[in-house]
Amino acid sequence: MKLSKTLLNALEDPRLFRQYAYVDGKWTHGDGGREEAVIDPATGEALGHIPWLEADQILAAVDAADAAFVHWRALRADERCERLLAWYDLLQANREDLATIMTLEQGKPLPDARGEVEYGASFVRWFAEEGKRTFGETIPSHIPNAALGTIKEPVGIAALITPWNFPLAMITRKAAAAMAAGCTVIVKPANETPFSALALAELAERAGIPAGVFNVVLGDPPEVSKLLCAEERVKALSFTGSTRVGRLLLEQSASTVKRVSLELGGNAPFIVGPDMDPKEAAYAAVAAKFQTAGQDCLAANRILVHESIHDQFVEQFAERMAALTVGNGLESEVDLGPLIHRQAVEKAAAIVDDAISRGATLVAGDQGAAPGPNFFMPVLLTGVTPKMKVWREENFAPVAGITAYADDDQVIEMANDTEYGLAAYVYTHDIRRIWKLLRALEYGMVSVNSVKMTGPPVPFGGVKQSGLGREGGITGIDEYLSTKYYCLGGLGSVSGS
Numbered sequence: 001m002k003l004s005k006t007l008l009n010a011l012e013d014p015r016l017f018r019q020y021a022y023v024d025g026k027w028t029h030g031d032g033g034r035e036e037a038v039i040d041p042a043t044g045e046a047l048g049h050i051p052w053l054e055a056d057q058i059l060a061a062v063d064a065a066d067a068a069f070v071h072w073r074a075l076r077a078d079e080r081c082e083r084l085l086a087w088y089d090l091l092q093a094n095r096e097d098l099a100t101i102m103t104l105e106q107g108k109p110l111p112d113a114r115g116e117v118e119y120g121a122s123f124v125r126w127f128a129e130e131g132k133r134t135f136g137e138t139i140p141s142h143i144p145n146a147a148l149g150t151i152k153e154p155v156g157i158a159a160l161i162t163p164w165n166f167p168l169a170m171i172t173r174k175a176a177a178a179m180a181a182g183c184t185v186i187v188k189p190a191n192e193t194p195f196s197a198l199a200l201a202e203l204a205e206r207a208g209i210p211a212g213v214f215n216v217v218l219g220d221p222p223e224v225s226k227l228l229c230a231e232e233r234v235k236a237l238s239f240t241g242s243t244r245v246g247r248l249l250l251e252q253s254a255s256t257v258k259r260v261s262l263e264l265g266g267n268a269p270f271i272v273g274p275d276m277d278p279k280e281a282a283y284a285a286v287a288a289k290f291q292t293a294g295q296d297c298l299a300a301n302r303i304l305v306h307e308s309i310h311d312q313f314v315e316q317f318a319e320r321m322a323a324l325t326v327g328n329g330l331e332s333e334v335d336l337g338p339l340i341h342r343q344a345v346e347k348a349a350a351i352v353d354d355a356i357s358r359g360a361t362l363v364a365g366d367q368g369a370a371p372g373p374n375f376f377m378p379v380l381l382t383g384v385t386p387k388m389k390v391w392r393e394e395n396f397a398p399v400a401g402i403t404a405y406a407d408d409d410q411v412i413e414m415a416n417d418t419e420y421g422l423a424a425y426v427y428t429h430d431i432r433r434i435w436k437l438l439r440a441l442e443y444g445m446v447s448v449n450s451v452k453m454t455g456p457p458v459p460f461g462g463v464k465q466s467g468l469g470r471e472g473g474i475t476g477i478d479e480y481l482s483t484k485y486y487c488l489g490g491l492g493s494v495s496g497s
C-alpha cells in the first residue's frame with residue numbers, strides 16, 4: 001500500500017486515515033491482492049488505495065456481524081446509547097480531520113465538509129436517544145383471559161450501501177439508527193469516498209463499539225452488493241444512491257425477502273410564485289441549486305418561475321451565479337469544488353448540449369474558465385422543456401434550467417412530470433397557493449420558503465421512483481426493527497380491559 005503524504009500531512013491525527021477494510025474490529029487487506037486508487041477530484045492525484053475484498057472475506061464480515069449481533073442486541077438500550085454518544089463526541093472532537101478527509105476525497109469546499117460532519121454526527125446523537133424509545137404497545141384484549149401487546153426487536157444484520165456525494169452523513173443516518181435499534185451493520189461505501197467511512201470505523205472502535213458491530217467492506221460494487229443481497233443472514237438492506245442501482249438491489253434482495261429501504265435520485269422542482277420578490281427567490285434558487293456543486297439529491301433541478309417575474313428572476317439568478325467561485329475545496333472562499341470525476345463532467349456537458357440543441361438558451365456558463373479537468377463552471381439555461389435531458393434526468397451538476405409557467409395548475413403538472421418524487425421547493429407568500437401546491441405535489445418532502453429542509457428530527461425520503469422508507473425522524477429507526485406481537489393466554493380474571 002502506498003501512503004498518501006498529502007492526506008497524512010493534512011491530518012492532526014494520521015490514524016484516521018486508513019487504507020484497509022474494517023471487519024470484526026480488525027483492519028483487513030484484500031486476500032486476492034486487488035486494490036483501487038482513490039483520487040482527489042480537484043487535482044487528479046491518488047490520495048491512497050483501498051483493497052478489494054474477496055467473496056469469502058465479505059462472508060467473513062457477515063459471520064462477524066452475526067456473532068456480534070447476539071451480544072449487541074442483548075445490551076440495554078441505554079448501554080448502546082452511551083456507546084453511540086461516545087462515538088458522537090469523537091466525531092465532534094475530530095471534526096477538522098474528518099472534514100479534511102472529506103474535502104480531499106469528495107471535493108466539496110471545507111466549510112461544507114465541516115457542515116456535513118456536524119450533520120452526520122447529529123444523526124448519531126439523535127438515534128442514540130431514539131434507541132431508548134422503541135416502545136411496544138399494550139393492546140386491549142378481545143380474547144378472554146389474555147393480555148396482548150407488541151415488542152420491538154432488532155431485525156438483525158443490516159447492509160448499508162452508500163454514495164459518494166455525502167460520504168459521512170449518508171452512513172451515520174443509517175448506521176446510528178440500525179445500531180441504536182440493536183442491529184449490527186456492514187457498510188459498503190462508494191469506492192470514490194471510502195476514507196470517510198474508514199475514519200468512522202476508527203472512531204467507532206475508540207468509542208467502545210464492540211468488534212463486529214460496525215464493519216466496512218470494500219471491493220467491486222456489483223460483486224459485493226450481490227453477495228450481501230443474496231446472504232440470508234443479512235436481514236435489512238438500506239441503500240442510498242441512484243434509482244438505477246436501487247432498482248437492481250431491490251431485485252437482488254427479493255430472493256431473501258429483505259427489509260429494503262431506498263433513498264434514490266431526485267429531480268426537484270423549485271417553484272417561484274408571481275408574488276415573490278425576484279431577487280429573494282433567485283438567491284434562494286442559487287443556494288438550492290449549487291450546494292455540493294449540484295451533486296445533491298435535493299438540488300433544484302428544474303426551476304419553474306411565474307411568467308410575470310421570469311425575466312427579472314433570470315437576471316438576478318445570473319448575477320448571483322456569476323459571483324460563485326469555483327476551485328479546490330481546500331482553498332478559502334471557494335463555493336463550488338470539482339465534480340466527482342471526469343465522467344460526471346462529460347455527462348454535464350452532454351446535458352447542456354442536448355438542451356441547446358433542443359432550443360434552450362445558454363445564458364451563462366463558459367467552460368473555458370474551468371480550473372481543471374474535473375471542474376464544471378455553473379451553467380444557466382432558459383427555455384427548458386420536458387423534452388430535454390436537463391428536465392427528465394437528475395443532472396447532478398451545476399446546471400440550472402429555468403422554465404416559465406402561466407398558472408398554478410400548469411406548474412403542478414410540470415413539477416409532477418417526472419418519475420422522481422424526492423423533494424420540491426415552493427417560494428410564495430400566498431397561503432392559498434402554498435396549501436394547494438403542498439397537497440398537489442407528488443413528493444416525499446416539500447419545503448416552503450426555505451432552502452434548508454433536512455436534519456435529524458425529520459422523516460427524509462421520497463415517493464415514486466425516489467425510494468422506499470424514511471430515514472431520520474421518529475420513524476427512521478423502524479426500518480431496523482420488527483414488531484413482535486404477543487398473546488399471553490390463560491391469565492384468568494386479571495385480563496379483560
Ligand SMILES: NC(=O)c1ccc[n+]([C@@H]2O[C@H](COP(=O)([O-])OP(=O)(O)OC[C@H]3O[C@@H](n4cnc5c(N)ncnc54)[C@H](O)[C@@H]3O)[C@@H](O)[C@H]2O)c1
Pocket residue numbers: 161162163164165166170188189190191221222223225226240241242243245246248263264265266296297298394396422462466467
Ligand atoms: N435520496 C437520498 O437521500 C440520496 C442521498 C444522496 C444521494 N442520492 C442519490 O445518489 C446518486 C449519486 O450517488 P452515486 O453516483 O454514488 O450512486 P450509485 O447508485 O452509482 O452508487 C451508490 C452506491 O452503490 C454502489 N454501486 C454502484 N453501482 C453498483 C452496482 N451495479 N451494483 C451494486 N452496487 C453498485 C456504489 O459503489 C455506491 O456505494 C444520485 O442519484 C443521488 O440523487 C440520494
Ligand SMILES: N[C@@H](CC=O)C(=O)O
Pocket residue numbers: 165166295296297298454460
Ligand atoms: N442533502 C441530502 C443528501 C442528498 O444527496 C441529505 O441531506 O440527505
